[in-house]
Amino acid sequence: MNVIEVTKANFEAEVLKSDKPVIADFNADWCGPCQMLKPVIEELAAERTDVKFVSVNVDEQNELAYEYNVSSIPCLIVFRGGKEAGRSVGMKPKSEIVKLI
Amino acid sequence: MYDIIIIGAGPAGMTAAIYARRASKSVLVLEALSYGGQIINTPDIENYPAAAHISGFEFATKVYEQAAALGAEFVFEKAVDIIDGGSEKTVVTTDNSYTCKAVIIATGSRNRRLGLPNEDELIGRGVSYCATCDGAFFRGKTVAVVGGGNTALEDALYLCDLAAKVYLIHRRDAFRGDEKTVSALKARETAEIIYNSTVTALLADKRLTGIEVTDKDGGVRTIETDGLFVAVGRVPENAGFAKLIKLDEAGYIAAGEDCLTNVPGIYAAGDGRAKNVRQLVTAAADGAVSAEAAVRYISEL
Incomplete structure (x- = not known):
């Protein structure tokens, strides 16, 4: 499993305190574009060992979604050193996501 | 050289791919984002014949798998231009260019923005x-x-x-x-x-x-x-083809129900075409009509 499921409980340890840059994929099961993006993220996670990929289910983790001002999904947020360093909203091709990193 | 290049992997483009492959034509589908088009945003489709309830994502995936299984090739690159060389046409993408005999434009539409600075x-x-x-x-x-x-x-x-x-x-x-x-x-x-x-x-x-x-x-x-x-309407994604293809005042491709554009061998299908009813079923219908027209055009070359 290359993409780690995170919750409010382990968000700090897995994302904010990560040594590597993190791409957090905010998503939900009912969201079509999120399902489209999922295999792209999994593919990238397998290729890019220099970046950590995590998944946040917004239905279960609505506090995290609110904290990071996520109001549309899929939403990818890049974290570097515990700080937001970029984001992308909506379905994006792999090449665009690579540019985020 | 491909027989047919289809620009856009929404319901219109992918249906065109199914029809063209079943007519034994080689098919390349170019898509800027992901297959499915705007239907993937619809949680529950309730007006498509024989599918009382299906999510847009599931619908799109089924059509994609059907087209891919029939041998349509999918490349995820954005088409930016078409060069008409008569019997040989070139579709230019952000990364490459591809040649073919006929082109089907099925690029659909996107949400209109308000146009405010932030x-x-x-x-x-x-x-x-x-x-x-x-x-x-x-x-x-x-x-x-x-x-x-x-x-x-x-x-x-x-x-x-x-x-x-x-x-x-x-x-x-x-x-x-x-x-x-x-x-x-x-x-x-x-x-x-x-x-x-x-x-x-x-x-x-x-x-x-x-x-x-x-x-x-x-x-x-x-x-x-x-x-x-x-929710201030939608705008067609045809601007890139405007110097070759005749558009109407609103920017939709000026093609009738026969899907024929002003250029022989180039067809328009789906929401990007001037039409009255923009629905999943009419997009799929355009896919069939445009593919049949393209197949006929190639056979007469």
């Missing part, structure tokens, strides 16, 4: 173009919808079930949309309609906090809101 950076931070996609983030909050068509009315009504307060901002003094939806909305206590007004600024602090609304007499007011749903 609109892009607030997308996903309070600004949305899809109430059914993002409505859930505004449970118990205040939202505004801007627009006066059926989509705006339906979005406002949908949001009334979730949000504590729903403003609908409309630039005219009456709605031309479905009368039933208008009265249903007017009956909602949480809904407030603001007529003769436009949204002229987006107020934000990390996320949207409010909107500035200007009425036709120039009066300005500020409305505090957590969300703004923009």
